[in-house]
Amino acid sequence: MFDRVGLAGMGDEALISALTAATQDEAKVAARRLALIGEVIARQCDGEDDDHAHQVVDGWAWAQAAVAAACNLNPHAASKQMRIAQALRDRLPRTAALFASGVVSATVIDAITWRTHLVEDPDALALIDAAIAGEAGEYGAHSEKQLIGAVDVWVEKFDPDAVVRSKRNARDLYVEFGDKDDPNGVASFWGRLRVTDTKVLQQRLDALADTVCPNDPRRRGELRAAALAALGVIGPALQRLTCGCGNPDCEGSGKDPRAGAVTIYVLADQVPAAGQQAPQQSVPGAAGTPESEPTTTEPETTSESDSVPESGGDSEPQAPAAQSRPAAPAACHPSPAVMLDGAIIPAAMLAELVAGGATVKPLAEIADLPTERQYRPSVALTAFVRMRAMTCSFPGCSRAAHRCDLDHLIPWPAGPTHPGNLGPLxxxxxxxxxxxxxxxxxxxxxxxxxxxxxxHTYSKAPGAAILFPHWNIQAPIPRKRAITLLDDTDRDTKMPVRQRTRAQDRAQRINTERTRNHQERALELADLQANPPPF
Known part of the structure; x- marks a missing residue:
């Protein structure tokens, strides 16, 4: 499709006309896709009784799983698509009709549905929908900021309490982590704290930054970053920061406590010889140098149980895993580490972690992981299964394996504790x-x-098959054991339940944000009356 055959002979006018038509067709297909998603939601959520709505796996969760698997989306992305589909179906019919005709793009629809999601009054919503539909065809030419402003004009006119305020300008407190533009090895974070909390934190970080010797080459900002990370590992007991001057006689020299919270699982690697089409499979388990091959990160914790409690916290990530390789050609550079959540740790940073005191463990070979008699997998088996999968084993889900339960795919005891019967979920x-x-x-x-x-059937490949194709992860599938399971006819009554339904939670969030918007508008009006503009 992307070669020039059949395209090179087109005239300029025909080429641009075809591009315009393809853009409109793309919007029509996107609208059809969202209409299908809306129907999935309707079949699972419309008319849902109160008992089912209070279950953790309610109608929305059922629909979300179906949409995520069919569209290969993670749960968050699937929910976002579902909210857009729901808004077009139930709230913005005129805008939806324009979308279905190909007049506006999916990007424009995304912005419109989000900027109107706080509107609750049906009459106001109908007026806003009509106003937006009258001019939405022009929105595609606007910048994102102009587009938001154009939608907000009508929301402000008909329901000013529903204008979505920027989180950066809101008065609530928050901390956010990670940005899609972060380079490998680092992650940004930002937020808003109470001014007193900010001052206390700043003083604590500055005090720790002052514990290094004058020869430490790091700037104040770098020292604060190191102090903040060290506080997260050591806590209030941390008295001083490890100095980076490099002098072994310095009073502050020693191992960085941050590295001590990391476990590196090591995996042997092979570099293809000249002319070799693909790397040969090697056996996992041989420890190597930190400068070697890709690594994956996994917390050093025991596995979650197969039973499903009503609540349970996620384990904190502690570790990466490395690969070593035999003599490599001069052109081969050390490969980076790969954390289970997909983050990349450059090889140089990996070497620093090892030098700083990170725990280094080899991964067990598949031949050394037979069927285990107990229900809970051993530490070695847990590490192998999580490293192999890297993420949740459900199609489309990208949740890191160390934050998942380790599940017997065939329930135990009929399904044995074996690498061929375990997967993170x-x-x-x-x-x-x-x-x-x-x-x-x-x-x-x-x-x-x-x-x-x-x-319908779907398949989820393990992450290791993509990142570590040389690694032998082939595991025979154990036979189901002839064990009679306990009668579980009342299984549905064991489903964890919510204190409030998903709809109640959403209504409370919208009401809270509308109330905050109303209060901010009242303060702005009072300030304007007290200090009128000079005209």
């Missing part, structure tokens, strides 16, 4: 597997096939 997809009719089937290559209640 986030809490939501663990519940769907347990109660929702989604059936997993493990395969020897580490991938897991899923059969949906609708009869």
């Amino acid at each position: 986030c809490r939501l997809h663990h519940l769907l597997k347990t109660f929702g009719g989604w059936t997993p089937t493990a395969k020897p290559d580490g991938s897991i096939g899923w059969s949906a209640p609708t009869g």
Whole structure:
């Protein structure tokens, strides 16, 4: 499709006309896709009774799983698409009609549905929808800021309390982590604290920054960053920061406490010889130098249970895993580490972690991981299964494996504790597997096939198969043992429940934001009356 055959002969006018038509067709297909998503929501959520709405796996969760698997989206992205579809179907019919005709793009629709989501009065919403539909065809030419302003004009006119205020200008407190533009090895964070909390934190970081010797080459900002990370590892007991001057006689020299919270799982690697089409599979388990090959990060914790408690905290990430390789050609550079959440640790930073006291452990070979007699997998088996999958085993889900339950795909004791019968599942997809009719089937290559209640089938490949193709992760699938399971006819009554339904939570969030907007507008009006402009 992307070669020039059939395109090079087109005239300029025909080429641009075809591009315009393709853009409109793209919008029409996107609208059709959202209409289908809206129907999935309607079938699962419309008419939902109160008992089902209070379950953790409610109608929305059922629909979310179906949409995520069909569209290969993570749960958050699937929910966002569902909210847009719901808004077009139930709140903005005129705007939806324009979208279906190809007049506006999916990007414009995304902005419109978000900027109007706080509007609650049906009459105001109808007026806003009509006003937006009258001019939405022009929105595509606007910048994002202009587009938001154009939508907000009508929201301000008909329901001023529903104008979405920027989080950066809001009065609530928050801390956010990570940005899509962060370079490898680092992650940004930002937020807003109470002024007193900010002062206390700043004084604490500055005090720790002052504990290094004058020869430490780092700037004040770098020292604060190191102090903040060290506080997260050591806590209030931290008395001084490790100095970076490099002098072994310095009073502040020593191992960085931050590295001590990291476990590096090491995986042997092979570099293809000249003319070799693909790297040969090597056996995992040999420890190597930190400058070697890709690494993956995993917390050093025991596995979660197969039973599904009503609540459970996520374990904190502690570790990466490294690969070593034999003599490599001069052109081969050390490979980076790969954390289970997908973040990259450059090879130089990995070497610093090892030198700073990170724990280095080899991954067990598949031959050394036989069936275990107990229910809970051993530490070695847990590490292997999580490193192999790297993320939740449900299609489309990207939650890091160390933040997932380790599940027996065939329930224990009929399903043994064996690498061929274990996979990480986030809490939501663990519940769907347990109660929702989604059936997993493990395969020897580490991938897991899923059969949906609708009869559709999906497959999720392990992350290691992509990042570490040389690694032998082939595991035989153990036979189901002839053990009679306990009668579980009342299983649905064991589903964890919410204190409030999803709709109640959403209504409270909208009401809270509208109330805050109303208060801010009242303060702005009072300030304007007290200090009128000079005209």
